[in-house]
Amino acid sequence: DTEVTQTPKHLVMGMTNKKSLKCEQHMGHRAMYWYKQKAKKPPELMFVYSYEKLSINESVPSRFSPECPNSSLLNLHLHALQPEDSALYLCASSPLGRQGAGYEQYFGPGTRLTVT
Amino acid sequence: AQSVTQLGSHVSVSEGALVLLRCNYSSSVPPYLFWYVQYPNQGLQLLLKYTSAATLVKGINGFEAEFKKSETSFHLTKPSAHMRDAAEYFCAVSDVGAQKLVFGQGTRLTINP
Numbered sequence: 001d002t003e004v005t006q007t008p009k010h011l012v013m014g015m016t017n018k019k020s021l022k023c024e025q026h027m028g029h030r031a032m033y034w035y036k037q038k039a040k041k042p043p044e045l046m047f048v049y050s051y052e053k054l055s056i057n058e059s060v061p062s063r064f065s066p067e068c069p070n071s072s073l074l075n076l077h078l079h080a081l082q083p084e085d086s087a088l089y090l091c092a093s094s095p096l097g098r099q100g101a102g103y104e105q106y107f108g109p110g111t112r113l114t115v116t
Numbered sequence: 117a118q119s120v121t122q123l124g125s126h127v128s129v130s131e132g133a134l135v136l137l138r139c140n141y142s143s144s145v146p147p148y149l150f151w152y153v154q155y156p157n158q159g160l161q162l163l164l165k166y167t168s169a170a171t172l173v174k175g176i177n178g179f180e181a182e183f184k185k186s187e188t189s190f191h192l193t194k195p196s197a198h199m200r201d202a203a204e205y206f207c208a209v210s211d212v213g214a215q216k217l218v219f220g221q222g223t224r225l226t227i228n229p
Contacts, residue, residue, distance in 0.1 A: 004159075031215060042206055042219035043160070056215060090159055094215075103167070104150055105217060107159040 003027075004108035006091050012114045015081060021111045023074040023091030032074040033105060034066060035090040043090055049074060050096065081115045088112055118143055120209050122220035130228045135179075135194040137223050139207030142188065149190045150208045150217070151181055160206065166190060177201070202227045 004025045013019050023032065031050050035043035048056035049068040063085075065077040074091055092105040123138040141147060148167050152160040164175025171183045181192045190207060207220040 006159075040222070042222055045216060048215050050215065092160075103148070104162050104165045106162065107152075109159045112157070 004091055004093055004106050006089075006108035006111050008111060009109065010112045010114075012116060013078065013081065014116055015083075017081075018077070018079045020078065021076040021089055021091075021113075023076075023108055024072055025093040025106070025108075026072055027093060027106065028071075028095070029093035029106070030071060030096045031094045032068060033092040033094075034064075034074070034076050035092065035107075036085075037088040037090055037110070047076075078113075081113075083115050086113055086115045118147065118209050118211060118214075118218045120207050120218055120220035122205075122207050122223050124223055125221065126224045126226065128226040128228060129197050131199055132196050135192070135197045135201065135225065137192040137205050137207075137225065139181075139190045139192065139220060140188055141190065141207075141209045143209065143211065145211070147209045147211050149181075149183060150210075151175065151179070151190075151192050152206045152208060153177075154204045154206065154222075156203075163192070163205075197225075197227050199227050199229070201225060 007022045033048050034046040037043045045058050046060045047066045052068045063080050067075040088110045090110045091108040094105040095103050119142045121140045150165045151163040153163050154160045163179050164173045166173050166183045174180045179194045205223050208217040210217050
């Protein structure tokens, strides 16, 4: 099973709201990722978790707060977002090889976020 | 730093024709290379990967790609296009030992009946 699930599929939130995006995988992968994708653009990496620890933060604004409760789950907490944060948010996971080498990433279907 | 160039932001072919999507990478050592497909309003699906084994890689849905070190290329091909192949295609590269994927800008494939 190479499935990564994400909830919700769609989310509309105001700039003062607090919401969370959820991601789950059961492939035993020990690396999980959050990406942001704008229309007609490639995904932009936001965060990487390796063995449940944050290993990469691509200088993402603090209004985005990731959390990795266990090896299967990844959350992205959202607070005080701006309209320009509207995008497709993708979660991915990958196995980790020797010396932390990453392999192919498997993506979820994404959450379409609209900030009003 | 790694980079990927996809030649042609939009490629249009007739149904049944050859599909050729071009990808060139910059790397001082052979990297890992991937092709992903994204259908409208969906996530990315892995089509195929090159990880220093066979240079001709076969993927899903009849696609294949050939790693050519001398040309630093990893072009994606399919002998006969189907209407269902219409989508956005991304080439991506990562260094051995790296956790980041570097994506190309994408190529939108349109299939004409």
